[in-house]
Amino acid sequence: MEDRIGVGLVGYGYAGRTFHAALIAGVTALDLRAVVSRRADEVRRDWPAVTVHADIDAMLADPAIGLVVVATPNDTHAPLACAALRAGKHVVVDKPFALDLAQARAVIAVAEAEGRQLFVFHNRRWDSDFLTISVAIAEGVIGEVRHWESHFDRFRPAVRDRWREHDAPGAGVWFDLGPHLIDQALLLFGLPDGVLASLARQRDGAAVDDWAHVVLLYGERRVVLHAGSLVAGGTHRFVAHGTRGSLVKHGADRQEAQLVAGARAGSAGWGEDPDPLIVIDSEGEKRERAAVPGDQRAFYRAVAGAIAGPATSPVHPVEALAVMAVLIAAQTSAREGRVCAPDLLSDERNRWERRRVTP
Structure with a gap:
């Protein structure tokens, strides 16, 4: 249990609730510990043991969170992913991970500069x-x-x-x-x-x-x-x-x-x-x-393996960049x-x- 990766989920709309939270819960190496959402009642109903934050800053300050999952509207993906990477977190960001190629390249550059892993949720x-x-x-x-x-x-x-x-x-x-x-x-x-x-x-x-x-x-x-x-x-x-x-x-x-x-x-x-x-x-x-x-859990199993090492990333940033192109x-x-x-x-x-x- 101590070796499980603490996960913080940003967003509890359709994607966060239906896909990310459920798939994370299905992977033993991951532990969903916090959710950033204005839908606190819904989160607590579905995940009573999870901490609910009103904004991302408190979650990013938590050393128990090693992986941040961004499941918010598309225009917020890149800035939230960059904030989490700069806070020293590995990041899963829903697709598309940016609005254009310049923004996509900037997110990848931040991940490389911070030495953190960036995964794009190409679950299909x-x-x-x-x-x-x-x-x-x-x-x-x-x-x-x-x-x-x-x-x-x-x-x-x-x-x-x-x-x-x-x-x-x-x-x-x-x-x-x-x-x-x-x-x-x-x-x-x-x-x-x-x-x-x-x-x-x-x-x-x-x-x-x-x-x-x-x-x-x-x-x-x-x-x-x-x-x-x-x-x-x-x-x-x-x-x-x-x-x-x-x-x-x-x-x-x-x-x-x-x-x-x-x-x-x-x-x-x-x-x-x-x-x-x-x-x-x-x-x-x-x-x-x-x-x-x-079995879309394979994505998150591979994410956990890549963070723990030495497994390969399930979706390399350059693959996500090609999709954006x-x-x-x-x-x-x-x-x-x-x-x-x-x-x-x-x-x-x-x-x-x-x-x-x-x-």
């Missing part, structure tokens, strides 16, 4: 749907992938009064769901040559984008990333077409739904996915392949109506390639 690497189709692709089930589609669609026809839907920096569906879609694509296919994007506001009263369609260009390969807010059904999570066949994954990972329903991370049935992967061969014959279970390139493409290349420096690209070859 450990979703059942992505793991299932990734394994099939790695095994060469459909040969070389020429076309890939990744959909993160929802049916939310009414605009809600929450920061993600306000006209503010870091809001909108692309900044919300785009990092997930991009991170998964980069893991499979690497950095694209160019990005072509279209963003729209499709719902009545929408103040920010609620529809995104982004194409990543890799020579003749095309990777399509899509997020919509008016999709009641009839779509899929992933599709891959290759030189020897196709893969279709209809159902999405269930961990978020399980957490929302009150399940404990790691409880019976955790991460299990009843929806199989459909494999279609070159003759058009279909067969089912059982889904691989997902594609995120911003898509914004620019949609605004200017042209193909944009991710704006990474040569040394950043080299570091990213080294990380990809030897994670």
